[in-house]
Structure formats: structure tokens, C-alpha cells
Amino acid sequence: MLSSSPRLTSRFANSLPAMCAPWSPVPFSDANLLLLNEPLSRELGIDPGWLRTENGLRFLLGEELPEDAFPVSQAYAGHQFGQFNPLLGDGRAALLGELEVTSGGSPETAAPRDIHLKGSGRTPYSRGGSDGRAAAGPMLREFLISEAMHAMGIPTTRSLAVILTGESVQRNVPEPGAVLVRVASSHLRVGSFQYARMMQQRSPELLQELADFALERHHATDSDTPLDDSDYLGLLREVCAKQARLVARWMHVGFVHGVMNTDNITISGETIDYGPCAFLDSFNPHTWFSSIDQQGRYAFGRQPAIMLWDLERLAESLLPVIEEQLDTDTEGAVAAATEVLQEFPSMYRNAFTRTMVPALGFTTAGSDSPSSEQRALCDEFVEWLNGAQPDQLSVLRSLATLAESTNLTVSASASGDEEASALPPAEWLHRWHELNPDAALMRHTNPVRIPRNHLVEEALQAASYGDFEAFEELLAAVTDPFDSTGSEESGVEKKNNRVHDEKFAHPAPEGFGPYTTFCGT
Numbered sequence: 001m002l003s004s005s006p007r008l009t010s011r012f013a014n015s016l017p018a019m020c021a022p023w024s025p026v027p028f029s030d031a032n033l034l035l036l037n038e039p040l041s042r043e044l045g046i047d048p049g050w051l052r053t054e055n056g057l058r059f060l061l062g063e064e065l066p067e068d069a070f071p072v073s074q075a076y077a078g079h080q081f082g083q084f085n086p087l088l089g090d091g092r093a094a095l096l097g098e099l100e101v102t103s104g105g106s107p108e109t110a111a112p113r114d115i116h117l118k119g120s121g122r123t124p125y126s127r128g129g130s131d132g133r134a135a136a137g138p139m140l141r142e143f144l145i146s147e148a149m150h151a152m153g154i155p156t157t158r159s160l161a162v163i164l165t166g167e168s169v170q171r172n173v174p175e176p177g178a179v180l181v182r183v184a185s186s187h188l189r190v191g192s193f194q195y196a197r198m199m200q201q202r203s204p205e206l207l208q209e210l211a212d213f214a215l216e217r218h219h220a221t222d223s224d225t226p227l228d229d230s231d232y233l234g235l236l237r238e239v240c241a242k243q244a245r246l247v248a249r250w251m252h253v254g255f256v257h258g259v260m261n262t263d264n265i266t267i268s269g270e271t272i273d274y275g276p277c278a279f280l281d282s283f284n285p286h287t288w289f290s291s292i293d294q295q296g297r298y299a300f301g302r303q304p305a306i307m308l309w310d311l312e313r314l315a316e317s318l319l320p321v322i323e324e325q326l327d328t329d330t331e332g333a334v335a336a337a338t339e340v341l342q343e344f345p346s347m348y349r350n351a352f353t354r355t356m357v358p359a360l361g362f363t364t365a366g367s368d369s370p371s372s373e374q375r376a377l378c379d380e381f382v383e384w385l386n387g388a389q390p391d392q393l394s395v396l397r398s399l400a401t402l403a404e405s406t407n408l409t410v411s412a413s414a415s416g417d418e419e420a421s422a423l424p425p426a427e428w429l430h431r432w433h434e435l436n437p438d439a440a441l442m443r444h445t446n447p448v449r450i451p452r453n454h455l456v457e458e459a460l461q462a463a464s465y466g467d468f469e470a471f472e473e474l475l476a477a478v479t480d481p482f483d484s485t486g487s488e489e490s491g492v493e494k495k496n497n498r499v500h501d502e503k504f505a506h507p508a509p510e511g512f513g514p515y516t517t518f519c520g521t
Contacts, residue, residue, distance in 0.1 A: 361437025
């Protein structure tokens with residue numbers, strides 16, 4: 001465990017200088033550490049006690065870095081709500097560098113993790129009158145939801161710390177300023193490749209350099225099948241597969257990202273940018289929450305299709321290097337990339353089915369695919385969700401209780417639980433029950449405590465007045481998302497769990513009203 005400033009590398013800055021600009025911190029004289037993610041700090045090999053010191057705080061703010069660190073802001077382009085913006089970039093963010101993290105103490109397992117700041121001030125990529133700062137509320141929101149996603153096992157960037165800057169930022173009203181310290185496998189995005197492709201006339205080598213960097217960073221070792229150098233078509237396929245699995249996980253828990261612009265789609269397959277995100281209280285594919293999504297482009301049910309649209313933009317950007325790899329012309333490269341993209345719908349369907357099969361309590365033997373009956377039950381369950389529009393996770397929780405019973409009819413009718421009033425049709429229930437679903441597997445797979453929208457708003461509202469009790473209680477709940485309730489527990493334990501989950505496991509009460517999220521920039 002490091003008790004002094006961690007050693008940071010500058011792989012991105014050194015490898016791709018044309019895709020970044022040097023960044024220098026503007027010191028915050030009255031900064032103080034508001035939140036520190038101690039478990040993540042230990043995973044990174046950094047002593048959390050040191051991070052709580054003045055030197056640790058200055059490290060987190062980028063004000064005191066190792067001598068060879070070269071912090072930068074990254075350049076990228078992107079389609080925002082379908083409209084191309086040729087230069088977005090880190091308008092209020094900085095990459096301090098990469099930290100080598102080992103698993104189990106073995107150097108062979110070392111993998112770089114970006115240490116990145118959000119809300120750290122203006123950069124060469126800041127737009128218009130942007131102050132480059134961030135308000136505390138949105139940074140707390142990202143800390144809360146990204147850590148909840150991690151606890152649910154959903155690939156995500158993570159939050160190491162939230163630091164109050166001691167300054168006020170002007171939004172609709174003056175708000176406390178804050179910096180989020182974010183950790184990611186990398187911050188390479190679809191928009192990064194769009195930028196490199198756009199720069200091809202000026203820097204013809206840049207696209208290949210970026211693609212080679214991405215292959216080395218993400219797909220030389222962590223792919224299902226590690227890729228060879230210069231396998232740019234393989235890179236496209238791997239990104240498609242990772243994003244198919246990611247969206248399948250979103251759909252399982254009712255997560256609405258809210259701003260699936262191409263600059264918010266990572267090459268690593270991690271969820272990034274928690275501005276206008278929210279969770280469903282009822283399974284309605286047409287639901288969206290973002291105040292800036294006027295047409296519902298990024299509605300819940302459209303997320304798989306939008307992801308494919310974004311991946312098509314990645315494929316367009318990669319065409320020149322795919323041509324070179326295959327020694328073909330543009331038409332041949334387009335045909336090869338199109339063939340990969342045409343695999344995405346089946347990649348997504350398979351990923352979603354493989355997510356829902358254990359959610360419904362079923363296992364498959366080894367690497368075998370789900371049975372035809374399991375697939376049919378999954379498909380019919382989702383079809384019923386679309387029509388009935390219940391709270392999906394509450395239904396799955398009720399099904400876990402029913403899975404323990406030997407008499408399905410008596411259990412369903414005698415439950416007395418409000419959650420049991422919204423269940424799939426009896427015919428489906430009996431077919432499902434006859435396959436002996438595993439209740440313990442369901443409880444291990446389906447989260448109970450998620451960042452319900454009304455609880456997030458209550459916690460952030462209280463925090464804005466300096467009361468962090470509700471935030472800390474909610475953070476503790478959503479980072480322990482799975483239900484341990486089982487038949488082996490005593491009646492007192494079950495009752496205590498139910499009282500605890502009464503607050504954190506249920507949709508918003510009547511009267512919460514329509515929910516709207518904002519980017520929080």
C-alpha cells in the first residue's frame with residue numbers, strides 16, 4: 001500500500017500527443033475532501049490514510065504530481081443527439097495519468113487505470129462561456145450511481161473521491177463547487193476515433209496510432225480471444241460484443257443512460273457519464289427522463305438500437321485502417337465492417353438472454369446455451385413486462401420468494417405482499433416453476449437496492465443543505481444491492497430485512513410525480 005504519491009505513467013499523452021493538450025491545475029486554496037472511496041483506493045494500491053492528508057488531497061487535485069507525470073485534457077469529436085460536433089474534448093476535465101494496478105500482487109496482471117478529474121477548470125477544449133467547474137450535486141450523483149453500478153456487477157467508470165473546492169459555481173443558483181476523481185480502464189470513446197478520422201488529411205497516421213493504442217490497451221489480453229496487432233476488424237467486433245453485454249445489463253436493471261452520444265460510448269465497454277441517467281419505476285420502453293432529450297431519442301427501449309447506431313459511427317471511422325488490414329478498397333472494407341455490425345443484434349439478444357436466464361433462476365450446464373424452454377420463458381416474461389409495465393425488479397424479487405415454495409398456487413395467493421399482486425400469468429408461472437428455479441441464484445442476480453430516483457433526489461437535496469446522513473445511508477444500501485433473505489433466516493432476521501428494504505427496494509410512492517433529470521454541467 002503506497003503511503004506517498006503514486007507513480008503515474010503518461011501512456012496516452014506520450015502515445016497520442018495530437019489528441020490532447022497540456023493541462024495545468026488552478027489551485028483551490030480552500031479545498032477539502034468530502035467523500036473518499038476507501039475500498040477503491042485500496043484496490044488501486046493507494047493508502048486511503050495518505051489520501052486524507054494535505055499531500056494526498058493535492059495529489060487528487062493534480063496540484064502535486066510525480067515528476068514525470070504529464071496531465072492532459074483529451075480531444076474527441078462526437079454525435080450529440082444525432083448531430084456531429086467536430087471538436088468536443090475535455091472541456092472541464094483532465095487525465096492526470098495512468099496508474100498500474102496489479103491483481104493478486106502479480107506483475108503479469110498489471111493493468112493501467114486512468115486517474116481523471118471532472119470539474120477541474122477550463123481547458124483548451126472548453127466551449128463558449130464555460131467555467132470548467134462542476135457543482136457538488138452532480139458529482140455526488142455520479143459517485144453514488146457509478147458505485148451502485150459497480151456493486152451490481154455492471155461495467156462502469158468508478159469514483160474515487162469528491163472534493164469540495166471551497167468555491168461557488170453559478171448555475172440556476174450559486175452552488176458549492178466540487179471535483180470528482182474518476183477511475184476508468186481508459187477514456188477512449190467512439191468520439192475519439194471520430195476525431196482521429198476527421199484529422200486524417202492533416203495527420204494521416206493518427207487513426208492507426210489510436211487504433212493500435214486501443215488494441216494494446218484493451219484487446220491484447222482482456223478479450224474473449226486476444227487480438228493480434230493490426231486486427232482492426234477484430235477491434236470493431238470486440239467493442240460491439242462488449243457494448244452488447246453492457247446494454248443487456250442496463251436493460252436487466254431498468255437503467256436509462258439518458259445521453260448515449262458517441263462521445264459517451266467507451267471502447268472498454270464501461271458505462272460513462274452519469275448526468276441525466278435514472279432508473280425505471282415501471283417497465284415502459286418509451287420512458288426517458290432527460291430534460292434535453294426532447295424527442296426521446298435515448299428512451300429506455302431504444303438503447304440497443306442507439307448503441308448499434310453509435311457503433312456504426314465507430315465502423316465508419318475505422319474504415320481506412322480496415323482497408324489496410326484486409327488489403328482491399330473502400331467497398332471491401334465497408335462490406336467487412338457491415339458484416340460485423342450485422343452480428344450486433346444477435347450479440348445483444350444472446351447477451352440479454354444470458355442475463356435474464358439466471359435472473360429467472362435458471363442455470364445452464366457449463367458453457368451450454370440456455371435451453372429452448374428457458375429462452376421461451378425469458379422472451380414471454382419480457383413481452384409480459386412490456387404490456388403490464390410493473391416494476392421489473394420487484395417482480396423478480398417476488399418470483400424468488402415463489403421459487404422456494406412447493407405449492408405455487410397457495411404461495412402466490414397467500415403472500416399478502418403488494419409485490420405479489422403484479423405477477424406474470426398463471427400459465428407462465430407454472431411452466432417456470434416446473435423448471436425448479438433457484439431462489440438463491442435469483443437473489444444473487446437481481447438487485448433489490450438500487451438508486452431509486454426519489455431517494456437520489458432526497459439525498460442530494462439534503463446534501464445541498466449540508467446534511468449527508470441520507471446520502472451516506474443510500475450509498476451504503478446501493479453498494480450492498482443483493483438480497484440475502486432466505487428460508488434459512490429466522491423470522492426476526494426476515495422482518496428486519498423487510499423493514500430495511502421497505503425504504504430502499506421499492507419504486508417511488510404515489511405523488512412523486514413525473515421525474516426529470518438534467519445534465520448538471
